[in-house]
Amino acid sequence: MSENPRAVIFDIGNVLIQWRPERLYAQLMPAEDMARFFAEVDPHLMNDRIDRGAPFRDTIYAHADAHPEWSAMIRLWHDRWIEMASPVIDGSVSILRQLRASGVACYALSNFGVESFAYAETHYPLLAEFDHRYISGHMRTAKPDAEIYQMVEADCGLSGNQLFFTDDRADNIEAAASRGWQTHLFTDPTSLRAALTRAGLPVQ
Structure with a gap:
């Protein structure tokens, strides 16, 4: 039986900020x-x-x-x-903030360049609103490579169904699911909120 996740991991592009x-x-x-x-x-x-x-x-x-x-x-x-890389997806940001206000650890795991992420930070203060950020450019590997998921687990000390991950790309989701993570293929904030609720997380 799945346990309630101890951390929620958000992709950034097309989950929190549109990338078009x-x-x-x-x-x-x-x-x-x-x-x-x-x-x-x-x-x-x-x-x-x-x-x-x-x-x-x-x-x-x-x-x-x-x-x-x-x-x-x-x-x-x-x-x-x-x-x-615009605009912000407000409904997703609301979910992030509600989770954090309820004491749920929230991480970012995003394929993002070093300098482009630094640039994005100057426009989007929400990028500072994570307990930890795993940015591919700094890690020198990217989703869906297994290495990046291993690095996240090693750093945060959580693994398997202790982690809930949402991403808009099916290949990234499949790689996380293969490690036992709870996953949700992001399409819109409403369906994400429903998936988090089913996982027992406080986003009512």
Whole structure:
């Protein structure tokens, strides 16, 4: 039988703050150009290197230099990054604050670059509202690699169903579930609140 979790772990992008790079590019180019841009340049692969500790600006600008046809658009991933990471998902932030006010430990586990996270902190004070933050760029590994989940367990001293984890990506959820964590694939704050309630956590 599952025990009530002793800590709740939140992903950040698309759980607490929207992460929608495509939304910005859709404002700047026709749909067919945007589809070709993402297919030819694969900026998400570039972003994965940043999430694993590569430098923010230098990685993006080097990628732009390697793709001169798209260089101006690629540089926007750095220059207008904050527009891609917005707005706050208020319902999720309310859940985070209610859990913490009830004495439940809350952690962040997020694929995020070192410098981009520092930049996000200047816009989003809520990023300071965790008992601990596990940021992939600092850890030099990223979800869904098993290593990052092992590192969280070793640091916080909890494992298995003592941990409740919510993330918007199924592969990240599956990796956590394989370690026995209680999990919820995030779609919206209402369903997250219901899942936390079922897990016996105080979010009524």
